[in-house]
Amino acid sequence: MEQTKLLKAFDPEADSENIALAAATLAAGGLVAIPTETVYGLAANALDSAAVGKIFVAKGRPQDNPLIVHISDLEMLAPLVLRVPEAARVLADRFWPGPLTLVLPRSEAVPPIVSAGLPTVAVRLPSHPVARAIIRQAGVPLAAPSANLSGRPSTTTAQHCITDLTGKVDMIVDAGPCPVGIESTVLSLMGETPRLLRPGAVTLEQLQEVLGRVEVDRLVLQQAAAEEPVASPGMKYKHYAPRARVTLVQGDDAQYAAYVNAHREEGTFALCFTGDLPHLAVPAVDYGPKGDQAEQARRLFGALRLLDMRGARWVLARYPSQEQMGLALCNRLLRSAGFEVVRL
Ligand code: TXA
Ligand code: MG
Numbered sequence: 001m002e003q004t005k006l007l008k009a010f011d012p013e014a015d016s017e018n019i020a021l022a023a024a025t026l027a028a029g030g031l032v033a034i035p036t037e038t039v040y041g042l043a044a045n046a047l048d049s050a051a052v053g054k055i056f057v058a059k060g061r062p063q064d065n066p067l068i069v070h071i072s073d074l075e076m077l078a079p080l081v082l083r084v085p086e087a088a089r090v091l092a093d094r095f096w097p098g099p100l101t102l103v104l105p106r107s108e109a110v111p112p113i114v115s116a117g118l119p120t121v122a123v124r125l126p127s128h129p130v131a132r133a134i135i136r137q138a139g140v141p142l143a144a145p146s147a148n149l150s151g152r153p154s155t156t157t158a159q160h161c162i163t164d165l166t167g168k169v170d171m172i173v174d175a176g177p178c179p180v181g182i183e184s185t186v187l188s189l190m191g192e193t194p195r196l197l198r199p200g201a202v203t204l205e206q207l208q209e210v211l212g213r214v215e216v217d218r219l220v221l222q223q224a225a226a227e228e229p230v231a232s233p234g235m236k237y238k239h240y241a242p243r244a245r246v247t248l249v250q251g252d253d254a255q256y257a258a259y260v261n262a263h264r265e266e267g268t269f270a271l272c273f274t275g276d277l278p279h280l281a282v283p284a285v286d287y288g289p290k291g292d293q294a295e296q297a298r299r300l301f302g303a304l305r306l307l308d309m310r311g312a313r314w315v316l317a318r319y320p321s322q323e324q325m326g327l328a329l330c331n332r333l334l335r336s337a338g339f340e341v342v343r344l
Contacts, residue, residue, distance in 0.1 A: 005171045006162065009035075012133035019130065022173050023137030026051075031058055031168075033147040033161040034134055035175035036126040038099045038183050038201065039154040039301070040161050041070065041144030042169065043134075046080075049111040052143050056113075058168040060150040065233045066116040067143040068101050068184070069123050072135035079109050080121055080141060085189050087211060094210055097127035099180055099201040103188035103232075114143050116233060124184055130175045146183055153240045153301040153336070156181050160305060181298035182328050186232060187214075196220060197232035199328040201297065220331055221322075223339045239335040242304045244269070244312040246337040250319035251344030253279070253290075259344060260316050267313030271303055276318065283310065293325040300329060304336060 007022065009015035022032050026043060029051040034043045042059060044051035046069045056063055071077060074092060077084060082105040091100060106121035115121050123141075126132065135142050146154040149164045158174030165172065185200030187207065195215045196204055207214045217231055224230050244267075249259050257279040260270050270276065270284035273296075277286055287303040288295035307315050317337065320329045334341070 004162075004166045004169055006158070006174060007171060008174045009130050009134075010175050012129050015130075016133075018173065019133045020137060022134050022171055023139075025170050026134070026138040026142060027140065030170040031055065032134075033155070033158075033165055033169055033172040034131055034142070034144065035128055035158075035173060035178060036070070036131045036144075037128040037178060038126070038180045039156050039178050040147040040158070041068075041131070041142070042147040042165065043070070043142040043144040045138065046070075046110065046114055046141040046143035048140075049113050052111060052113050055143060055145065058165060059145060059148070061145060062150070062233075063113075064116045065145075066118055066120075066122065067114050067145050068186075069110065069114060069121055070131065070135055070142045070144050071123060071125050072132040074125065076135075076141055077123060077125075080107055080123055081105055082107050087189050087194060090210060091187070091207075092125070095202050095206075096125040097132065098125075099127070099184040100124065101184045101186045101198075103186065103190055103197065105190065120188070120190055122186060128175070128178075130173065134173070151239060151241055153242065153304040154183060156298070156301050160302070163305075177298070177302075179298070180294075181300060181302075182332060185328070188231060191215075195231065199331050201325060201328065203324045204327055205324060220327070221334060223334075240301065240304065240332050241336050241338070242308045242312070242315065244307055244315045246271075246304075246315045246317055246333075246340070248317050248319045248333055248337045248341045249344065250341060255344040256318055259342065263314075263316060265314070267311065269307055269310065269312035269315050271307060271315050271317035273318055282316075283312075285310070293320070293329065296320060296329055297325055300332060 007018040101124040186198035
């Protein structure tokens with residue numbers, strides 16, 4: 001790809017021309033980075049194997065890591081799956097459009113490359129108006145992983161997409177920062193009990209409220225053993241990683257500050273809550289107030305990228321609470337740290 005076009009589309013109506021261009025590029029088999037409410041997605045026509053193949057090349061993504069298929073309207077679901085379990089209907093009714101991905105039995109309509117050969121397909125109906133307008137106009141479901149180079153922090157602004165994907169995709173659609181900031185919750189409905197594969201903005205507590213019992217995959221907060229089979233292949237890869245080494249530090253305000261300040265070496269940075277800033281004697285990037293998980297989610301990936309730009313070599317990151325959306329923050333931070341945690 002020689003040139004990557006950058007288009008703005010903040011509003012489906014005012015920016016309808018740019019949305020039409022993005023949709024036409026996708027319908028013609030092109031690659032377009034599109035905004036969603038969670039993170040930017042690197043989209044292609046999910047029903048076109050050749051187009052989907054280009055996603056793996058552009059990202060440098062391992063072929064065995066399946067993609068999420070994005071739909072704009074509930075009517076698009078049925079052709080993609082063999083059946084829609086009752087739980088899926090209830091969840092769609094409550095959480096779609098929104099940041100929830102359901103793993104369901106894949107129909108023949110979905111090319112195997114989308115699901116890395118698995119008999120399942122992950123489907124999501126995003127709430128971002130620009131994402132929905134693009135899918136609707138393209139007239140096909142879109143396969144889209146997060147629009148980052150494989151292994152790097154996910155992209156939550158068009159600038160992040162420009163950094164990772166210029167020259168690798170046909171188009172980047174800028175709709176400003178993503179309102180959620182971390183990827184969707186992934187829930188498998190393939191077994192008897194629904195199984196949380198990746199926590200996100202739809203929380204475990206919310207799912208339990210609707211479904212009763214929900215199993216949490218061991219890999220949500222733990223590392224896969226070398227050859228362990230995993231339910232969600234994405235969980236075995238190093239992820240969300242800045243170039244710097246990241247260590248998670250679990251403790252209260254005073255313990256965290258004392259630990260960080262005892263490690264004042266060249267290249268050491270803190271990734272902390274806003275309230276920690278005045279107490280730290282090393283350069284620091286904050287990712288939101290301690291009590292505001294939504295803000296922490298919005299800022300986390302940008303903060304990891306900023307640490308790289310500021311030349312951090314070792315990042316001492318504050319471990320967030322594990323409740324509600326905190327489970328998703330812990331899941332991402334643990335992976336970016338390669339599971340290195342200091343407990344004080
Ligand atoms: O919010 C999101 O989900 C974003 C936006 C763009 O929609 N997308 C996203 O895609 O995060 P990606 O590819 O970065 O992460 C998808 C995750 C991976 O961990 C993958 O292994 C898992 O979902 N996944 C996809 N299809 C699956 C399937 N059939 N069975 C189990 N896990 C699946
Ligand atoms: Mg990703």
